Amino acid sequence: MSRISRHPLWLLPLAAILLGCSEKEAPEPVRPALYVVAHPLLIDNLGRFAGTIEARYESTLGFRVPGRIVRRNYDVGAVVKEGDILANLDPTDQQNQLRAAQGDLAKVQAQLINAQANARRQQELFDRGVGAQAQLDTAQADLKTTAASVQQAQAAVNQAKDELSYCNLRADHDSVITQWQAEAGQVVSVGESVVTLARPEIKEAVIDLPGPLAEALPKGIEFRVAGQLDPDVNTLAHVREIAPQADSATRTRRTRLTLDQTPPAFRLGSSVSVTVSSPIAQHYSLPLTAVQETDGHARVWIIDKTTYTVTPQNVNILRRGPKTVLLEGGLKDGDYVVSYGVHSLKPGQTVKLDKESAQ
Template sequence: MLGGCERKPAEAAAPVRPALTVVVEPAAPPAERRFTGTVAPRYEAKLGFQATGRMTARNVDVGDRVVQGQMLATLDPTVLRLAVVGSKADLANARAALVNAKATNDRQQELIRTGSVSQAQVDAALAARDTAQAKVGQAQASLQKAEEQLGYASLRSGYDGVVESWTAEVGQVVTAGQAVVTVARPDLRDAVFDVPDDRVARFAAGRAFTVALLADPAVSAQATVREIAPQSDQLTRTRRVRLTLEAAPAAFRLGTTVTLGLVEAVPGPARIVLPAGAAVERDGATTVWTVDPQNRLRARAVTLGERDPGTVTVATGLAAGDRVLIAGAHSATEGQAVKIDAP
């Protein structure tokens, strides 16, 4: 037998990854900036039962209009009804004990006149009567509470509105106070937009705008800025702006997508816009993957400006002609070989 060292097979080369990329080309921003938002109710309430139990019925569906006091859902009332029956029995027992205590007290009062009983016995009978009287009051309060809790098996709307959503199903056990349905008032509607920090100043309180349907821009309504969120979202760096819709057509239903145009007073400088998936947040820093002349990925630190749904604006870190990976950035690695596949 030969006792030499065996030659190990060469390690397989890392596979070349197909990469969807774009070449950076700064472009001037449009003269009009359009924002997309939704129609939302100004007032809405998340309703729940005031008792714990198994939900046995849902009387309305999402989108249904309801009136004040209308039944929305019910719980199984068996346990609550038994509590009422038990409270009634306790009240009857307390009343019977009171009758007996009163009779005993009356006898003791008669006997004390003849000296047949001591004063201590009379005082004990009087105390027993007062205790029985108090237990009757306690039993009456318990019965009233049980009857009130029986009413908690029914969930009713507190005002006229529209059912927005359900978070519980028939047969599910829900706890007291758990939200099961959301009811909104459709008469007061807002147009809600997420506006970048650098544009919030253009939305001064009380300023009027024209809001149009995304599906049909010809259908529009006037809206006035009512509320501006005091803080921006940590991820998107936008602030929520709510505008009150004034005499809006019926087509502005809750949840409808709407748009708002904002004309830029002074055209801004050319900017670099990338798909949102190209930017990766790691250790508090934002990076993108660029492709070097040898078709290998290199991490590049960048600073982002505006963030819109689906896109981000790169303020610094990239230059015209850089090739950037726009798909699969979260699974890329430094120095990984790629095969260029332009969009």
């Protein structure tokens, strides 16, 4: 005959209570956490723009007389000295004008000799009392008129000589030829652009900035100009001039930068890259997934490096990007910030850090 063991009924509720307590006190699993280390940004990069090295001072020259260009003496890129002849016009017309002016001058000079002789004769006759006052006055008036005609003819000769010399287009300063606007054989008018000269002693960087940025450059703006082929060749620059009006097609404004230094590699026409940045207060750039937004408030989760527990920290969003967000307030340099899964965290929750997961 088998024996049936019996347990007191009062033990059943006690067993249920103990079983419930054991379920509540089960430790919560420690979840791994991806994190980033917060480091402050002291420079706000506003963009990088392509530019060129140009001379600060340029001049466009043209002939002072009309004519047909018969010769160009230099090519683009040539270094010329002050007074060098850059191009020549056909001087035939100017030479003919000079010969005509010289003929007129010789004619009035002969008339002046006759007028001078007549005036002397009339003066001698008048002094002996046999000449009339009216004839003397007429002779002296003719002498003055002829002398004035000689001066006029001499001025015409000088002008014809000048116009003949204007057939030679000369450099007005030591410079580099950057552009020709006319070709040999072309007929040009007075003042028409023929050649552009640049003074190489003072160079500057030229870029096109977006209109909104050019109109509101922050205080302490910094421009770093670097060679596109060799970024290690670089120098700082500052704004010298911003075009008062935006380009109608691109809506950008031409900006000229004075270089603090001019490396030899910065030759006229060379391409450069200009990085625009501005010093700012301590801001932090974090992944967009590190920020939790609730009811218009933004916060991040900071990991305690000692207890490995997480704590929410309110922050202010300054600017959003496609993958990052710029924050201020609530963070310190070196803080561990959870970068993924922030919506499932609870204050005081313990997490496991994997160094390989640091972003």
